[in-house]
Amino acid sequence: MKVKSYLPPKFIVERNPDRCIQCQVCVNQCSFDVHYYDAEDDEVRSHEENCVGCHRCVVFCPTNALTIRKNPLDYRENYNWRPEVIEDITKQAETGGVLLTGMGNDKGYRIYWDHLVINASQVTNPSIDPLREPMELITYLGRKPDRLELDHNSLSLKTELAPQVKIEVPVMFSAMSYGAVSLNVQKSLARAATEAGTLWNTGEGGLHHSLYEYADNTIVQVASGRFGVHSRYLNAARIIEIKIGQGAKPGIGGHLPGEKVSADVAATRTIPQGTDALSPAPQHDIYSIEDLAQLIHALKEATNYTKPVAVKIAAVHNSAAIAIGMVRAGADIIVLDGFRGATGAAPKVIRDNVGIPIELALASVDSRLRQEGIRSQASIVISGGIRSSGDVVKAIALGADAIYIGTAALVALGCTLCQQCHTGKCAWGICTTNPFLTKRINPDIGTRRLTNLLRSWSLEIKDILGGMGINAVESLRGNRLHLRGIGLTKTELEILGVKMAGN
Amino acid sequence: MENKVIKRTASPIDRIDATGFSSRELNARIRELAHNGTERVELYNVYGQRYIGTDLDRPIEVKIFGTPGNDLGIFMDSPRITVYGNAQDGCGNTMNDGEIVVHGHAGDIAGLSARGGKIFIRDDVGYRTGIHMKEYGDKKPALVIGGTSQDFLGEYMAGGILILLGLNLQKEEAHRTNFIGTGMHGGVIYLRGSINDFQLGKEVGTAEPEEKDWQILRKFISEFADHFGYNAEEILEHKFIKLFPLWLRPYGRLYAY
Numbered sequence: 001m002k003v004k005s006y007l008p009p010k011f012i013v014e015r016n017p018d019r020c021i022q023c024q025v026c027v028n029q030c031s032f033d034v035h036y037y038d039a040e041d042d043e044v045r046s047h048e049e050n051c052v053g054c055h056r057c058v059v060f061c062p063t064n065a066l067t068i069r070k071n072p073l074d075y076r077e078n079y080n081w082r083p084e085v086i087e088d089i090t091k092q093a094e095t096g097g098v099l100l101t102g103m104g105n106d107k108g109y110r111i112y113w114d115h116l117v118i119n120a121s122q123v124t125n126p127s128i129d130p131l132r133e134p135m136e137l138i139t140y141l142g143r144k145p146d147r148l149e150l151d152h153n154s155l156s157l158k159t160e161l162a163p164q165v166k167i168e169v170p171v172m173f174s175a176m177s178y179g180a181v182s183l184n185v186q187k188s189l190a191r192a193a194t195e196a197g198t199l200w201n202t203g204e205g206g207l208h209h210s211l212y213e214y215a216d217n218t219i220v221q222v223a224s225g226r227f228g229v230h231s232r233y234l235n236a237a238r239i240i241e242i243k244i245g246q247g248a249k250p251g252i253g254g255h256l257p258g259e260k261v262s263a264d265v266a267a268t269r270t271i272p273q274g275t276d277a278l279s280p281a282p283q284h285d286i287y288s289i290e291d292l293a294q295l296i297h298a299l300k301e302a303t304n305y306t307k308p309v310a311v312k313i314a315a316v317h318n319s320a321a322i323a324i325g326m327v328r329a330g331a332d333i334i335v336l337d338g339f340r341g342a343t344g345a346a347p348k349v350i351r352d353n354v355g356i357p358i359e360l361a362l363a364s365v366d367s368r369l370r371q372e373g374i375r376s377q378a379s380i381v382i383s384g385g386i387r388s389s390g391d392v393v394k395a396i397a398l399g400a401d402a403i404y405i406g407t408a409a410l411v412a413l414g415c416t417l418c419q420q421c422h423t424g425k426c427a428w429g430i431c432t433t434n435p436f437l438t439k440r441i442n443p444d445i446g447t448r449r450l451t452n453l454l455r456s457w458s459l460e461i462k463d464i465l466g467g468m469g470i471n472a473v474e475s476l477r478g479n480r481l482h483l484r485g486i487g488l489t490k491t492e493l494e495i496l497g498v499k500m501a502g503n
Numbered sequence: 504m505e506n507k508v509i510k511r512t513a514s515p516i517d518r519i520d521a522t523g524f525s526s527r528e529l530n531a532r533i534r535e536l537a538h539n540g541t542e543r544v545e546l547y548n549v550y551g552q553r554y555i556g557t558d559l560d561r562p563i564e565v566k567i568f569g570t571p572g573n574d575l576g577i578f579m580d581s582p583r584i585t586v587y588g589n590a591q592d593g594c595g596n597t598m599n600d601g602e603i604v605v606h607g608h609a610g611d612i613a614g615l616s617a618r619g620g621k622i623f624i625r626d627d628v629g630y631r632t633g634i635h636m637k638e639y640g641d642k643k644p645a646l647v648i649g650g651t652s653q654d655f656l657g658e659y660m661a662g663g664i665l666i667l668l669g670l671n672l673q674k675e676e677a678h679r680t681n682f683i684g685t686g687m688h689g690g691v692i693y694l695r696g697s698i699n700d701f702q703l704g705k706e707v708g709t710a711e712p713e714e715k716d717w718q719i720l721r722k723f724i725s726e727f728a729d730h731f732g733y734n735a736e737e738i739l740e741h742k743f744i745k746l747f748p749l750w751l752r753p754y755g756r757l758y759a760y
Contacts, residue, residue, distance in 0.1 A: 091759050092759060094759075095759040096759075097756070097757060097758045097759035098757055098758050098759060099758075099759050100758045100759065225616075225635065226597050226615075226616035226635065226637075227637075229578070229597050229616070229618075230578065230580065230597075230599040230618060231557075231558065231560060231578050231579075231580045231599065234578065255754050255757075257752070257755065258751060258752045258755065266639060267639060267640075269637075269639075270618050270637045270638070270639040270642065270662075271637050271638070271639060271661045271662060271689065272638065272639065272661070272662060272689050272751070274751055275661060275688050275689050275751040275752065276688060276751070276752045276753065276754060276755060277661075278635075278659055278661070278686065278688065278753075278754070280634075280635065280659055280686075284612055284615060284631050284634050284635075284658075285574075285592070285593050285596060285612055285615055294553065294573055294574060294593075295574075297526070297527075297553070297554070298553070298554050298557065298574050298577045298578070298596070301526070301527065301530055301553075301554040301557050301558060301577075302554070302557045302558045302577065302578045303558070304534065304558060305527075
């Protein structure tokens with residue numbers, strides 16, 4: 001029984017007839033079947049109900065004939081029953097299924113970055129001009145020793161250091177698996193990371209054979225599905241990351257739909273083609289901190305103690321207590337992913353309601369590790385909605401060693417956050433394995449766009465540091481006196497460990 | 504840690520007394536021997552040391568006398584391990600290639616996410632055995648259990664071969680296992696001995712083994728019998744049930760779009 005859907009179009013497609021030349025570029029560019037050519041009338045028309053608002057057609061229209069506008073959906077005003085709520089219920093009534101979505105939490109929760117401001121030097125201490133003075137962004141990730149012992153004769157280091165990984169800029173690309181994103185996207189990330197002296201992350205989809213040449217700049221992930229995990233993969237990596245959770249979907253696993261499991265994805269993950277790639281919710285060899293310690297040491301053993309092991313969790317209510325356990329379990333790097341962190345697919349209700357803001361998680365984890373006297377035993381990497389170099393600087397001042405960017409990197413490649421990642425139809429060719437679409441990302445251009453982004457941010461970070469009179473990012477880490485809060489409650493300021501502006 | 508190179512003895516077998524060794528020390532010693540070209544190692548007085556056999560990527564033969572700890576052969580890539588005793592949790596975890604033969608029981612999650620290789624357990628196994636085993640092309644892990652298993656056998660299985668023989672069950676006694684093959688979407692499970700429908704996960708179907716199944720069974724049960732001194736023909740005379748995934752995409756219909 002085919003029933004008329006009650007879902008109104010979300011977007012209105014406006015085609016300016018004076019400009020449209022019926023070239024059909026929009027028809028070819030749209031992977032959601034919005035534009036079509038009516039040969040009889042020699043006219044390009046639209047199925048507006050399919051439009052997701054990705055604006056691919058707008059950018060590629062050679063005559064700028066297209067405008068995509070939000071359908072106002074002027075129902076009777078109701079603050080509680082907003083159009084989105086009505087749309088969700090309608091979809092559920094029509095399908096009986098769990099609503100899926102892509103990207104990160106898009107709801108109006110407070111963004112603490114926007115309530116934090118950065119200090120600058122005036123009169124009493126000189127600011128530094130980064131254009132003419134050396135400015136250090138190099139960061140070392142890994143467990144630091146409690147004290148250093150030197151041989152007094154040769155002045156060489158007697159203390160045995162845990163493996164350290166040097167990155168030129170404290171910004172890395174976060175985990176996006178092959179299967180969730182295309183190989184061309186991973187290639188762009190891997191090459192940009194290599195050029196910029198930072199790291200990219202395989203996600204839990206294995207490392208494609210063509211990307212082994214970038215292994216020195218690769219973080220490999222070990223997650224609950226254990227896809228593509230074998231000793232060559234582990235030994236190739238610079239860092240091994242155990243993924244416990246993801247900010248967009250704390251507490252649940254992942255289902256890469258069978259449609260996205262192409263022959264090449266199947267080979268990289270070692271599962272049969274066309275089957276769902278299921279990542280169980282927990283890792284079934286980790287039910288406790290002791291079990292986590294066991295896997296951390298298994299990975300160290302498997303790589304002969306040559307690589308730092310990171311553990312990634314979603315930012316949740318008791319992150320600080322968990323983080324202590326992680327560090328004591330032997331994690332060299334702890335990764336916190338806030339609820340703005342994106343995903344290739346997650347149930348909408350989880351994405352929009354579970355987890356906490358990364359700013360609060362970071363501040364409380366950093367504070368608690370300091371209180372325990374173990375902050376130096378692990379580096380802290382954060383992710384989840386970092387949008388700019390300003391956010392990066394604030395994160396470092398709150399206590400982060402380095403920052404992962406995912407969404408920002410995809411935006412650099414063309415993403416406009418239409419949140420259709422789970423459909424596998426990404427018109428920008430990013431979050432898809434459809435070969436017709438994946439070729440839209442040219443790895444040469446992708447690499448350039450990503451290195452440009454990293455360069456811009458590096459220059460800006462240096463500018464901000466110089467303004468504060470700091471010449472090394474190391475000196476900013478956890479230096480919360482360089483931050484002030486605006487429009488925050490006393491409790492919020494306490495958790496963030498910052499003073500009110502003006503104070 | 505001391506890192507001295509041990510000179511190979513004239514004997515083709517290297518023996519290690521594991522008394523007082525930490526996991527790290529024991530594995531370092533084995534790694535060192537393997538690096539120097541040893542082909543056979545015997546470990547005595549093994550007492551809970553973990554990860555034995557990991558990071559060895561050559562077909563070295565390891566015999567373990569005692570009780571190896573968790574994650575025996577984790578990420579292992581071709582050694583052959585024989586345990587004269589019981590294995591603990593995580594035996595053959597994410598193993599890539601090689602063989603583990605256990606003359607005794609194994610704990611939980613034996614064969615977790617295995618990608619290849621063979622595991623033979625003479626007696627019983629714990630929970631979630633063979634969970635999320637995988638396969639791709641010719642690379643197909645096999646896990647044969649002589650006794651019975653706890654719940655969630657073959658959970659989330661994405662590939663490979665799992666054989667549960669129930670040799671220690673009394674006549675007419677069913678396996679104890681519940682939720683067999685829950686979430687299974689690849690691979691195959693063969694059960695010898697009786698089972699009730701309620702013990703099976705929702706995602707599995709049952710069938711009588713066909714000729715190609717008997718070929719697989721004959722191959723692995725012969726190997727099993729050789730390892731532990733059973734008569735393969737006698738084992739094979741009994742009725743077997745084949746369990747297979749009903750859907751390649753068990754959760755494909757869970758979502759709205």
